[in-house]
Amino acid sequence: MKKFLGICMMFFFVFPAFSQENPGLKAIVNHYAARNFTAGDISRSDLDQILQAGVRAPSASNRQPWHFTVVRNQALAKRIVSNIVEGNVLIVISTAGGQREFLDCALAAENIYLAAQALGYGSRLYTGPIDALNQNLKGDVGLPSGHSAVILVRVGRVQAGADAVSAASARKAANELVSYK
Ligand SMILES: Cc1cc2nc3c(=O)[nH]c(=O)nc-3n(C[C@H](O)[C@H](O)[C@H](O)COP(=O)(O)O)c2cc1C
Incomplete structure (x- = not known):
């Protein structure tokens, strides 16, 4: 009993x-921005699902102005993000457009970032390396003609058990950020 x-x-x-x-x-x-990646591959089917989340992102007038370049080559990935861990993949989101298209790319990046974590991977958004990539590595990365990179998402394996409470930094309280009229 x-x-x-x-x-x-x-x-x-x-x-x-x-x-x-x-x-x-x-x-x-x-979600949280992964800091401690561990070595290990991302399966092709998971990668396809993660990219599909980007492809399905909303965009202004449904123009879908983006391209997703998947950098799996570890030597090249290391030239973009210096502390790359074996098996990490960088998904570079680029566009030929301007400010409005940048916003679309950001939404696609968020979809990719969240999809990776929904599948149990770690992910992190990066704009820090974007200027250097656009200045020096466009050709090596193979961006489509006329495109510039806007943001990239790093995806990789992380130790199981990390969660938003233990891994994410604090957020402002909702009552500081939200108002009603
Ligand atoms: C637009 C954008 C650009 C970012 N660029 C970088 C970057 O260049 N390098 C980096 O280490 N993290 C970068 N981040 C990750 C943020 O630092 C991270 O999302 C933020 O600190 C919150 O982390 P948390 O969710 O783990 O608390 C970027 C995040 C965003 C949204």
């Missing part, structure tokens, strides 16, 4: 805490 009560208590008190987590929101709310 005691065991039964114990199981009931677990069901009522523990399970609801998880069951209330909407699966769609979970990846959006629980």
Whole structure:
């Protein structure tokens, strides 16, 4: 009987805490920018799904002005992000457009960043290396003609068990950022 009560208590008190987590929101709310990548490959089917999240991103007037260049070559990846870890992939998002298209690229980058984490990988957005990439590495990376890189997403393996609470930095409180009229 005691065991039964114990199981009931677990069901009522523990399970609801998880069951209330909407699966769609979970990846959006629980993300963090990976700092400690570990060596290891990303499977081709996972990579395809991650890229599909970029392809499916919304864009102004549905112009889809982006291109996704997947840098798997480790030597080249290291020239873009110096502390690359074996197996990391860089997805460079580029456009031939201007400010509006930059915004579209940012949304595609966010989709890719979140999709990678939803599949259990670590990911991190980077704009720091973009100027150097555009100045020196466009040809090596093979961006489409007329394109400039806007942002890149680094995807790789991370130690299991890291979560947004232990790994992400603090966020401002919602009541500081949100107002209602
Ligand atoms: C537009 C953008 C550009 C970023 N560029 C870099 C970068 O160049 N280098 C880097 O280490 N992190 C970069 N980041 C990662 C941020 O530093 C990170 O998302 C932020 O500190 C929050 O991290 P957290 O979610 O783990 O708390 C960038 C993030 C964004 C959104």
